[in-house]
Amino acid sequence: MKMRSCSQHEFVVAALRAGHWPEGCDPALRAHVDSCDSCGDLVLVAQTLRQAHAEAVQSMPRAAPGILWWRAQVRRRNAAIELMTKPVAIAEKFALVVLLLAVVSLLAWQHNQLAAWFANLWGPLSSIIQIPGALMVGLGTLLLFGGFAVYLFNAKE
DSSP states (O other): OOOOOOTTHHHHHHHHHHTOTTTTSOHHHHHHHHHOHHHHHHHHHHHHHHHHHHHHHHHSOOOOHHHHHHHHHHHHHHHHHHHHHHHHHHHHHHHHHHHHHHHHHHHHHTHHHHHHHHHHHOSTTHHHHTSOHHHHHHHHHHHHHHHHHHHHHHOOO
């Protein structure tokens, strides 16, 4: 199907989009639409779609005001709860960091006693425990902070 181009097509489209059709537009444009098949079809389709939209909007079920009010109250309450729990979550994370630092410090401070305890507990593992203290503290710190980082990435906020 070939579509013919009409010189008045843009004016008809502008009048339809602005909502000026048919009362608010030029009488010459209305006369052109009556005589031009392409523009007449455009107006017919646009009016049909506009009418179908208006009918669809009218037939949509409207929510009860009580439900809307209840939903607004739930949203407001959830926003207040989130606002109140944000500082608690930050304090919880800070406490976890302090705890991890305390554990790492304790491990570094009591490394010799822990090495002796592990040596008595597991004889075959005593060769692993003889690794230099700085390397052991570094590996322990890396493991603790790596676990903490994984926890933070997986935590849902």
